[in-house]
Amino acid sequence: MIPVKPNICAINTYTTPWAALDRTEYLRLDLNESTQPLPEYVLESMVRFIRDTGVECYPDYCGFYEKLSSYCPVPADWLLATNGSDQGIDVILRAFLAPGDEMVVARPEFAMFGNIANLLDAKIVGVPYAEQFQFPYETFHEAVSAATRLIVIINPNNPTGTPVSLEYIEWLLLKFPTIPILVDEAYYEYTKTTSLDLLKRHDNLIVLRTFSKAFAMAGLRIGYIIARPELIAHFEKIRGPFAVNSVALAAATAQIENQDPMQKHVEEVMERSKPFTREFLSASGVSFNRGCRELFPNCRARDRSFCFSSAITQDSGALITRPATRWLDPHESWETIRDAPGKNCHHRISVKGAGVLLCKVMTKTCGRMTMIRRIGFTKPPSMVMPMPNAIWA
Numbered sequence: 001m002i003p004v005k006p007n008i009c010a011i012n013t014y015t016t017p018w019a020a021l022d023r024t025e026y027l028r029l030d031l032n033e034s035t036q037p038l039p040e041y042v043l044e045s046m047v048r049f050i051r052d053t054g055v056e057c058y059p060d061y062c063g064f065y066e067k068l069s070s071y072c073p074v075p076a077d078w079l080l081a082t083n084g085s086d087q088g089i090d091v092i093l094r095a096f097l098a099p100g101d102e103m104v105v106a107r108p109e110f111a112m113f114g115n116i117a118n119l120l121d122a123k124i125v126g127v128p129y130a131e132q133f134q135f136p137y138e139t140f141h142e143a144v145s146a147a148t149r150l151i152v153i154i155n156p157n158n159p160t161g162t163p164v165s166l167e168y169i170e171w172l173l174l175k176f177p178t179i180p181i182l183v184d185e186a187y188y189e190y191t192k193t194t195s196l197d198l199l200k201r202h203d204n205l206i207v208l209r210t211f212s213k214a215f216a217m218a219g220l221r222i223g224y225i226i227a228r229p230e231l232i233a234h235f236e237k238i239r240g241p242f243a244v245n246s247v248a249l250a251a252a253t254a255q256i257e258n259q260d261p262m263q264k265h266v267e268e269v270m271e272r273s274k275p276f277t278r279e280f281l282s283a284s285g286v287s288f289n290r291g292c293r294e295l296f297p298n299c300r301a302r303d304r305s306f307c308f309s310s311a312i313t314q315d316s317g318a319l320i321t322r323p324a325t326r327w328l329d330p331h332e333s334w335e336t337i338r339d340a341p342g343k344n345c346h347h348r349i350s351v352k353g354a355g356v357l358l359c360k361v362m363t364k365t366c367g368r369m370t371m372i373r374r375i376g377f378t379k380p381p382s383m384v385m386p387m388p389n390a391i392w393a
């Protein structure tokens with residue numbers, strides 16, 4: 001065998017739970033993707049770009065940065081487009097973490113942070129979330145040590161949906177002025193909460209965003225880093241010159257030019273689907289924790305089928321993703337929970353604006369929780385359902 005570095009050998013490959021299945025046939029409720037189709041004018045902008053400019057040339061970022069700097073707003077040289085914010089995470093961690101260096105993050109965190117830190121042989125100092133997924137305000141900063149080279153705040157976090165107050169972020173920036181603090185704002189368009197204003201006062205702040213979520217472009221792979229130009233210049237060396245393809249740049253530019261469809265989707269999720277779901281769960285006597293666009297019903301194993309099959313029977317647009325228990329206790333899998341009535345567990349309900357028909361189809365096709373869980377994962381071919389977009393139409 002050709003030897004590969006031991007830390008790479010020790011990392012598990014990210015395998016998708018749906019393995020060889022064609023995911024386009026599924027409702028896909030598992031990865032916080034948008035249920036919205038791309039607006040027509042964004043599709044047209046991509047086609048126009050391919051037809052008129054062509055893809056035989058390497059990408060040119062200038063026009064995109066000009067638009068993005070009006071959206072953010074920061075000067076263009078404070079921005080770096082990346083191949084999804086996954087690549088942004090990779091670039092930033094590579095810039096600061098050498099083997100043995102520490103990265104402080106509240107746990108459970110978005111998986112990519114741990115994967116890349118492991119790849120770099122860095123040490124992850126994970127501070128557990130407090131009761132009911134609250135951010136650990138008391139203990140988080142105490143985990144920062146002389147070996148800390150990066151502090152990560154995911155605001156709001158995936159998978160827990162936990163928000164972090166801007167006051168606390170600024171307090172951290174002041175307390176640790178020589179340690180870079182990365183704030184991941186993948187869900188900014190939903191929360192409308194951003195640390196960007198702090199960037200004027202604190203040069204150790206780095207903000208990360210994406211077009212994958214509210215802008216419905218997860219498949220196009222485009223995100224961006226916002227930071228002081230001197231940091232951006234270093235990040236650019238790590239990212240490489242042509243990491244983001246020109247069709248994604250054209251689509252993202254069109255999205256910024258007309259944000260109405262994105263805003264409508266956000267409004268539907270945050271102002272209608274989510275309050276409705278919240279009320280429904282309360283009325284059903286199910287306690288829950290609040291996330292950004294998620295809710296976390298806190299139910300006992302034996303209650304689950306009732307709670308979820310009822311939830312989707314309503315016009316709630318509340319859709320279920322993964323059980324969260326395994327994030328909280330790695331020794332407990334879904335199966336052990338299922339066989340252990342009475343144990344508390346959490347499920348992430350990723351609130352989407354999919355509407356009545358979607359819920360009806362779901363109810364008809366999968367009346368029980370075990371089935372619902374399969375929607376995003378390994379639904380047998382006999383259960384294949386139309387995509388949400390097809391249902392809308």
Ligand SMILES: Cc1ncc(COP(=O)(O)O)c(C=O)c1O
Nearest residue numbers: 084085086110158186210212223
């Ligand atoms: C908090 C957070 N950050 C980053 C990402 C990565 O998104 P992308 O690489 O699609 O931009 C995700 C995706 O789920 C996320 O939830």
